[in-house]
Amino acid sequence: MPRVFHAAWLLVLLPACGRVGFSPEFFTCTPDGHARLCVDETCTDMGPCPLGCDEAARVCHVASNSLSALFEQPTANLDLSGAESPVVIDADSGEIRTPSRVLRAGGAGQDAASGIGFAIVPQQGGPNLGVLTVESFFLPAGCALEVVGTNAFGLVSRGDLILEGVLDVGARGMRAGPGGYDGGEPGSSGHGPCAGALGQGSLVCPDLCASGGGGAGGSFPGGDGGPVNWEPGPVFFDGAAGGGFCEASFEPIVGGSSGAGGAFPGDCDCSPGEGGGGGGAVQIVSATRVSIGAQGGIRAPGDGGGTTVNGGGAGGGAGGTILIETLAFSLADGGFLAANGGGGGAGDCT
Numbered sequence: 001m002p003r004v005f006h007a008a009w010l011l012v013l014l015p016a017c018g019r020v021g022f023s024p025e026f027f028t029c030t031p032d033g034h035a036r037l038c039v040d041e042t043c044t045d046m047g048p049c050p051l052g053c054d055e056a057a058r059v060c061h062v063a064s065n066s067l068s069a070l071f072e073q074p075t076a077n078l079d080l081s082g083a084e085s086p087v088v089i090d091a092d093s094g095e096i097r098t099p100s101r102v103l104r105a106g107g108a109g110q111d112a113a114s115g116i117g118f119a120i121v122p123q124q125g126g127p128n129l130g131v132l133t134v135e136s137f138f139l140p141a142g143c144a145l146e147v148v149g150t151n152a153f154g155l156v157s158r159g160d161l162i163l164e165g166v167l168d169v170g171a172r173g174m175r176a177g178p179g180g181y182d183g184g185e186p187g188s189s190g191h192g193p194c195a196g197a198l199g200q201g202s203l204v205c206p207d208l209c210a211s212g213g214g215g216a217g218g219s220f221p222g223g224d225g226g227p228v229n230w231e232p233g234p235v236f237f238d239g240a241a242g243g244g245f246c247e248a249s250f251e252p253i254v255g256g257s258s259g260a261g262g263a264f265p266g267d268c269d270c271s272p273g274e275g276g277g278g279g280g281a282v283q284i285v286s287a288t289r290v291s292i293g294a295q296g297g298i299r300a301p302g303d304g305g306g307t308t309v310n311g312g313g314a315g316g317g318a319g320g321t322i323l324i325e326t327l328a329f330s331l332a333d334g335g336f337l338a339a340n341g342g343g344g345g346a347g348d349c350t
Helices: 064-072
Strands: 018-021 027-029 034-039 042-048 059-062 087-090 102-104 117-121 129-134 137-139 144-148 152-157 161-163 166-168 228-230 235-237 281-286 290-292 297-299 321-326 329-331 336-338
Touching: 042 064, 064 117, 064 129, 064 152, 064 281
Parallel strands: 087 144, 129 152, 137 161, 144 166, 152 281, 161 290, 166 297, 281 321, 290 329, 297 336
Antiparallel strands: 018 059, 027 034, 034 042, 117 129, 228 235
C-alpha cells in the first residue's frame, strides 16, 4: 500500500534584533532613544532605535522587515481578557473578530472604534506582511487566537506583549497558514521552493495504484512518498521525492512549502487527496518584552496530506517560521514554540 512519510519541520526563534551600525568614532545615543552620527562637529539624527540604542556597542537596534517605522503610528492596547474564543485575526484586512462580534473592523490605518492600527508592508521576494500595531498586547490563558489570510502576520507592540493563550498561524488542510504555500492539488506537486514531488500512477485499469507524494522540506528535507509494490498487477513505482532543505528566511519572512497532492493512477475513477499546506509566518516585535506563559505558545505547523481513494497518498506540508524580536524574552515551563511538519496521507490500491 502506498505510504507517505512526514515532512520536515522548520522552527525559528530569533530574540536578537536587527542592526544598523554607524562609525564607532562618532556614534552616540540620545536620551529619547535615537541614534546620532557626528562628523566634524556636525551631528545628524539617524532616527529612533525602538528596540534599544547601545552606545557602548555603537548599535541601533531596529525591527526586521522595516517594521520599526510602525512604532511611530498611533494605536491602543489590545487586551483580549474576557473575549469569546476563538479570536480570529485576518492578516489581509486587519479585522479582529470573535464568534459573536467584531473587535476591530478591517482596513488600513488606525481603527476609529478600537484604536488598533493595521498596515500592509510589502516584502521583496516574499508575501506581504499584514501587521497589527498595538500599545500593549495580552492574550489570556484558554483563549485561542487564530490568524487567517494569505499575508504573513506581524504584531508590533510599544509595550509588553504577553501570551498566556495560544497564537495559531498553522495550516488547515490544504490551506496554508498566513504567508505559507497552499497544498498541491490532486495530481499536482506541492508549491514553494522546497515542495514535495508528485507520485507515479499505474496506467492500466483496474490496477488502481500510485506511489505516494513527497512531503515538503524545511529545516530538514521532506519525507519521500511510499513506493507501490502491487503484486496482482504486478505494479511497482518508487515513492516521490520529498522537498529539499530550505534555509529559513526572515527578511523577507516566509512560511512553509507544501506537500504534493495524491497521484492519479492513469485515467481511472479515483479520488486523490490534497497535499498539506505549509505553516504560516509570524513576526512578533515588542519594544519592552515578550512573555509566553505556562499555557501559552505559538503554533506554526504544516498540515498532513489528505487520504486517497484508489490512488497515491498526498504529502505533508512543512512547518512555518516564527520570528521574535524584543529586548527581553521569557518562556515559562509548559509554554511552547512549534513549527512541525505535517504527516503524509494514506494511499489506496484496489
